[in-house]
Amino acid sequence: MELHVAKDIQQLSENLAAFISQYIQEVLQKQERFTFALSGGNTPKALYALLAKEPYVNMIEWNRVHFFWGDERAVPFEDARNNARMAYDVLLDQVGALPENIHVMRTDIEPEASAAEYEKTLHRYFKGKENTFDLVLLGMGDDGHTLSLFPGLPIVHEKKAWVKAFWLEAQDMYRITLTAPVTNLAARVVFMATGSGKALTLKAVIDGAPDPDRYPSQLIRPENGELHWFIDEAAAEALQV
Numbered sequence: 462m463e464l465h466v467a468k469d470i471q472q473l474s475e476n477l478a479a480f481i482s483q484y485i486q487e488v489l490q491k492q493e494r495f496t497f498a499l500s501g502g503n504t505p506k507a508l509y510a511l512l513a514k515e516p517y518v519n520m521i522e523w524n525r526v527h528f529f530w531g532d533e534r535a536v537p538f539e540d541a542r543n544n545a546r547m548a549y550d551v552l553l554d555q556v557g558a559l560p561e562n563i564h565v566m567r568t569d570i571e572p573e574a575s576a577a578e579y580e581k582t583l584h585r586y587f588k589g590k591e592n593t594f595d596l597v598l599l600g601m602g603d604d605g606h607t608l609s610l611f612p613g614l615p616i617v618h619e620k621k622a623w624v625k626a627f628w629l630e631a632q633d634m635y636r637i638t639l640t641a642p643v644t645n646l647a648a649r650v651v652f653m654a655t656g657s658g659k660a661l662t663l664k665a666v667i668d669g670a671p672d673p674d675r676y677p678s679q680l681i682r683p684e685n686g687e688l689h690w691f692i693d694e695a696a697a698e699a700l701q702v
């Protein structure tokens with residue numbers, strides 16, 4: 462695991478934009494397309510905004526990048542809470558991503574049907590490949606959740622399915638999410654975490670005893686890929702770095 466500590470979210474986003482851009486360019490020298498699973502939430506917005514501007518908007522061959530999502534809130538696309546909507550607004554519409562390369566988790570059909578459809582898409586994409594996504598970008602909630610893998614829920618124990626839908630009582634909505642097994646087959650996973658509100662949870666996730674039921678972010682350990690944490694000084698304050 463590699464830890465990258467920045468002064469604040471702006472510095473972190475700048476470092477990560479450069480890191481992702483270089484990685485996409487390296488991968489695209491060896492293969493036709495780059496598969497990128499995006500995160501929702503607030504933390505990646507500044508990163509997406511940077512990727513959508515110079516120099517990255519022209520440096521990256523966006524028409525060879527295929528977009529997926531790590532998780533989705535089952536609310537209409539027009540709803541500000543929809544993870545895909547945020548990514549469209551801040552990144553995809555700005556860089557001219559090709560519609561046929563964008564794979565949203567649909568929220569216009571039943572959540573279970575959407576999860577089943579997504580699982581099929583992923584198996585079609587990654588059939589016969591050693592890894593799944595080239596890059597999965599993740600956030601971590603203050604409670605230690607990542608994707609829609611929330612503490613204490615059965616989804617945390619999923620060992621087989623790649624995509625699942627479930628009712629999240631605490632938020633009164635369905636969630637659709639990648640599971641730990643498919644995420645751990647990615648070539649590279651990058652977490653972003655910022656702010657002092659996440660410091661103690663981050664310490665428990667990184668330095669604490671294994672307790673994935675309480676801290677689902679601990680489930681993410683790529684089997685034959687890299688794991689990076691991009692954090693700011695406030696989130697790092699409880700770590701010995």
Ligand SMILES: O=C1O[C@H](COP(=O)(O)O)[C@@H](O)[C@H](O)[C@H]1O
Pocket residue numbers: 500501502503504505531532533534544599600601602603607608609
């Ligand atoms: O609900 C979610 O939360 C996490 C963390 O969000 P953040 O606002 O603390 O950055 C996010 O990674 C996930 O995609 C989202 O659905």
